Amino acid sequence: MTNATSSSSNGIQMPDPASVMVLTLAYNGELFHGFARQREGLLTVQSLLEDALTRRFRRPVEVVCAGRTDAGVHARGQVVSFEMQEGEKPSGLLMRSLNGLMKPGVVVTDARRARAGFSARFDAQTREYRYRVVDGPIPPLALGAFAWHVRKKLDLDAMRQAAALLAGQHDFESFCLTDSAKGRNTVRTIDSIDIERAVELGEEYIEVRVVGKAFLHSMVRTMVGTLYQVGVGAHEPEWVSDVLAARSRASAGQTAPAKGLTFWHVEYPDDVWL
Amino acid sequence: MTNATSSSSNGIQMPDPASVMVLTLAYNGELFHGFARQREGLLTVQSLLEDALTRRFRRPVEVVCAGRTDAGVHARGQVVSFEMQEGEKPSGLLMRSLNGLMKPGVVVTDARRARAGFSARFDAQTREYRYRVVDGPIPPLALGAFAWHVRKKLDLDAMRQAAALLAGQHDFESFCLTDSAKGRNTVRTIDSIDIERAVELGEEYIEVRVVGKAFLHSMVRTMVGTLYQVGVGAHEPEWVSDVLAARSRASAGQTAPAKGLTFWHVEYPDDVWL
Numbered sequence: 221m222t223n224a225t226s227s228s229s230n231g232i233q234m235p236d237p238a239s240v241m242v243l244t245l246a247y248n249g250e251l252f253h254g255f256a257r258q259r260e261g262l263l264t265v266q267s268l269l270e271d272a273l274t275r276r277f278r279r280p281v282e283v284v285c286a287g288r289t290d291a292g293v294h295a296r297g298q299v300v301s302f303e304m305q306e307g308e309k310p311s312g313l314l315m316r317s318l319n320g321l322m323k324p325g326v327v328v329t330d331a332r333r334a335r336a337g338f339s340a341r342f343d344a345q346t347r348e349y350r351y352r353v354v355d356g357p358i359p360p361l362a363l364g365a366f367a368w369h370v371r372k373k374l375d376l377d378a379m380r381q382a383a384a385l386l387a388g389q390h391d392f393e394s395f396c397l398t399d400s401a402k403g404r405n406t407v408r409t410i411d412s413i414d415i416e417r418a419v420e421l422g423e424e425y426i427e428v429r430v431v432g433k434a435f436l437h438s439m440v441r442t443m444v445g446t447l448y449q450v451g452v453g454a455h456e457p458e459w460v461s462d463v464l465a466a467r468s469r470a471s472a473g474q475t476a477p478a479k480g481l482t483f484w485h486v487e488y489p490d491d492v493w494l
Numbered sequence: 495m496t497n498a499t500s501s502s503s504n505g506i507q508m509p510d511p512a513s514v515m516v517l518t519l520a521y522n523g524e525l526f527h528g529f530a531r532q533r534e535g536l537l538t539v540q541s542l543l544e545d546a547l548t549r550r551f552r553r554p555v556e557v558v559c560a561g562r563t564d565a566g567v568h569a570r571g572q573v574v575s576f577e578m579q580e581g582e583k584p585s586g587l588l589m590r591s592l593n594g595l596m597k598p599g600v601v602v603t604d605a606r607r608a609r610a611g612f613s614a615r616f617d618a619q620t621r622e623y624r625y626r627v628v629d630g631p632i633p634p635l636a637l638g639a640f641a642w643h644v645r646k647k648l649d650l651d652a653m654r655q656a657a658a659l660l661a662g663q664h665d666f667e668s669f670c671l672t673d674s675a676k677g678r679n680t681v682r683t684i685d686s687i688d689i690e691r692a693v694e695l696g697e698e699y700i701e702v703r704v705v706g707k708a709f710l711h712s713m714v715r716t717m718v719g720t721l722y723q724v725g726v727g728a729h730e731p732e733w734v735s736d737v738l739a740a741r742s743r744a745s746a747g748q749t750a751p752a753k754g755l756t757f758w759h760v761e762y763p764d765d766v767w768l
Contacts, residue, residue: 319632325635327632327633329632358601359593362640366636422571482696
């Protein structure tokens with residue numbers, strides 16, 4: 221906060237921070253107890269990052285993130301923001317010095333400034349998650365930390381038919397952790413779900429790419445666990461419509477393991493950047 | 495060995511093993527003190543594998559490999575062979591039971607039988623190594639264990655010009671560990687060196703793919719360290735011809751770190767498989 225003020229559109233006097241710093245982060249989820257700061261002594265991405273920022277700027281720094289990730293979930297494009305104070309002009313070396321302070325397991329891949337008032341959470345237009353599944357008897361090696369291994373080959377066509385039924389606007393209560401759903405609006409809109417086979421680091425896997433504005437707690441992992449039931453032949457694709465209609469977590473498939481999930485990308489409007 | 499014998503083409507009576515078992519292995523080199531068995535207590539791929547095979551077949555088993563890899567070097571397609579004894583008929587479950595006995599860090603990705611006399615080492619027609627370099631200020635995360643990180647962007651065109659001068663038949667003494675080269679024939683033929691940019695797991699890297707029949711000790715890593723000198727602008731591409739001509743390890747670039755290197759693939763004649 222600074223002492224300067226400006227009028228917001230509703231006429232209330234607001235503090236006028238010089239600008240907002242926005243960082244993009246990649247991290248290996250298996251090394252952290254999730255993104256959000258927890259009780260003292262548990263290593264989280266937020267605690268590591270805020271401690272580094274506090275040392276760098278010599279003042280307490282708190283960040284806002286685009287999406288909290290659970291323990292074990294990876295990120296390729298997590299985004300965090302924090303207000304700069306008047307006179308703070310981070311040099312081009314900010315990224316490098318943060319990467320020096322934070323390693324290993326988390327990397328700052330981009331640093332830019334946004335207009336005052338920007339929030340990594342509230343200004344996000346879409347979020348993309350990617351989930352990797354290695355299907356077949358041979359366990360993944362190089363992809364082992366970043367994929368769920370299932371022994372049976374999955375039927376991609378069936379999974380795609382099921383995924384098409386999940387796209388669009390639905391009440392996703394069946395795909396939300398019970399405690400998180402209680403008394404909350406569980407209607408969300410999924411822009412797209414794409415399922416493809418790919419080979420990386422020499423290992424074949426299935427990638428499920430889900431894009432939407434906002435997600436419920438463990439929603440993507442529950443969608444993947446449900447699509448897995450279809451892929452393995454335990455249910456017909458149409459079953460996912462019954463799962464949606466049931467509005468009960470018990471009707472859906474398992475929560476797929478955290479390590480297969482990567483918070484991939486967040487889209488913001490072009491006009492927020494300075 | 496069995497008691498059965500057969501005549502080889504030169505008329506000498508030879509033992510006639512029932513057949514040879516051939517396994518393809520992937521492993522994470524950072525977990526092992528290289529491929530080759532060493533003194534007791536050092537974990538190597540060979541010791542882990544032979545111990546598992548000895549338990550599986552209830553007799554001592556020794557394997558021959560297509561190429562020894564140094565500590566820290568990964569494999570995607572290492573190949574090993576060992577003689578089967580008469581009456582030994584490994585089931586389709588061999589791969590699965592070995593993977594259960596050996597994890598983590600090494601995976602059997604293929605198991606097949608070859609004609610008697612086959613050797614993973616001596617029957618190899620070509621070997622392919624791949625070396626990954628992440629160039630730029632942002633350290634790799636998901637690729638961190640499988641790539642060499644250098645801070646400067648490398649000039650691929652210059653590296654390709656230099657690589658073209660290394661392809662073909664040359665005396666590669668300058669690219670061999672001094673001790674290994676002493677008094678040995680250091681002429682080798684490189685079939686191809688391809689250098690491409692790629693993106694995997696969301697991270698950009700340079701891949702150097704080298705194919706040849708046989709390689710000297712640490713030859714690929716020294717080639718990469720030498721190409722790096724060109725890519726970073728410390729030398730012109732033509733310099734590598736001077737390096738070859740010098741026939742002295744001191745003239746070449748550094749030995750690039752082990753973790754960037756993966757023993758990728760071995761090619762065998764089609765007619766060896768049963």
